[in-house]
Amino acid sequence: MWTKHHKKRYLGRLAMPAITAVFLTYFGYHSIHGEFGLESTERFNQQLVDRKARLAVLVEKRQTIEKEVALLSDGSLERDMLDERARFALNMSRADEIVIFH
Template identity: 65%
Template sequence: MWTRHHKKRRLGRLVVPLLAVAFLSYFGYHSIHGGYGLRATEEFDRQIAERQSRLNALTETRKTLEREVGLMSDGSLERDMLDEKARLALNMSRSDEIVIFHYSAN
């Protein structure tokens, strides 16, 4: 009866560890640099903070506009508000007046 004896190859011992290192390297790299990795998470957090501040500014602007519209449309139309808006829109005044417009920083 014939039996075959195989020599133990050095390469055979390294296949599983090399595959493990390759998989760990691949997943390790993508956990930091990938689309949902640590760096992307930092970028998402920065965008959230930036957009939240923009939302707060827009909310304040909207409240101001809603307040002005409320003053002009609640039945008791304030003449000062109407006069101010008309002068600003038409860029006109009477000849005996000096008008100084103060614009907000927004």
Template identity: 65%
Template sequence: MWTRHHKERKLGRLILPAITAAFLSYFGYHSVHGDLGLIATEKFERMRLERAAQLAKLVQKRQALERQVQLLSDGSLEKDMLDETARYQLNVSRGDEIVIFNNYF
């Protein structure tokens, strides 16, 4: 009866650690540089803060416009507000007036 003896190969012991290192490096790379990685998360956070600032400006502008509309469309229309808005839009002023430009619109 013949018995085969295999030599223990040094290469065979390195296969499992090599595969493990490949998987860890793949997932490690994508956890930092991937679409949902750390760098992308920082970018999304910066965009969220910029958009929140834009939203705050737009909300403030909308509230100012709503106040103006409320003054113009109330049951009692204020003649002073109507006169001011008409002059601003038509770019008309009297000779005895001092004009201070303020961006209402």
């Protein structure tokens, strides 16, 4: 019966650790710099804070407009508000008034 004897190769011993190191490096890099990595999470959190601040400003503007609309509704018509809106829409004023644009 014949048997083959192989020499032990050093390349075979280093192949699996080298492949493992390459995979760990690849996934480690992408866990920090990738599309869903730590840096992207920081950018997302900053956008979230900015957009919440903008939402607060828009909600405040909307509430102001809703108050003005409530003053112009049929049930509680304010003469002063109606006069102000009519002058603004028609771009007119009385001769004795001072107009301040802002």
